Amino acid sequence: MRKLTGITLLAAGLLAFAAGAADSEALTSSPGATERGKQLYMKHICYSCHGTVGQGGGKAGPKLAPQPFPYDAFENQMRDPRNVMPRYPEKFVSSQDLADIYAYLASIPAGTKAGDIPLLKK
Numbered sequence: 598m599r600k601l602t603g604i605t606l607l608a609a610g611l612l613a614f615a616a617g618a619a620d621s622e623a624l625t626s627s628p629g630a631t632e633r634g635k636q637l638y639m640k641h642i643c644y645s646c647h648g649t650v651g652q653g654g655g656k657a658g659p660k661l662a663p664q665p666f667p668y669d670a671f672e673n674q675m676r677d678p679r680n681v682m683p684r685y686p687e688k689f690v691s692s693q694d695l696a697d698i699y700a701y702l703a704s705i706p707a708g709t710k711a712g713d714i715p716l717l718k719k
């Protein structure tokens with residue numbers, strides 16, 4: 598049962614990513630943004646709660662990738678978190694930094710497709 602739930606969640610995540618993938622292209626265009634965003638993501642310790650590739654860390658922080666979300670929602674969460682996440686004001690994380698972190702998150706590829714995992718074909 599547990600295994601089945603995991604597979605269901607994986608499939609749901611993949612579908613959500615496929616649906617949002619087209620939107621994620623726009624902000625990754627500035628050269629070096631994703632690499633810079635990755636460094637900022639590590640520097641600001643986002644990874645401690647959200648995982649090094651945004652995979653989420655259970656109760657510590659939700660999954661951030663691969664599942665692009667609207668930039669406005671991202672910005673709101675950073676400047677004015679809705680619950681327990683620390684706030685990241687402009688003073689510490691500039692708008693450019695935000696855009697680059699977002700570009701990094703949007704660039705994280707989905708894992709192997711469910712249909713390409715031999716075990717799932719059985």
Ligand code: HEC
Pocket residue numbers: 638641642643644645646647656657658659660661670671674678679680681682683685698
């Ligand atoms: C101390 C743990 C912690 C750190 C550090 C942290 N977050 Fe969060 N984050 C959370 C939690 C918990 C939530 C759930 C909402 C809330 O509590 O405000 C969240 C929510 C989010 C969301 C909304 C996701 C969703 O699906 O609703 C985004 C985007 C986000 N964080 C990005 C970041 C980024 C980028 C950084 C680094 C600059 C960061 N977070 C650092 C704990 C953290």
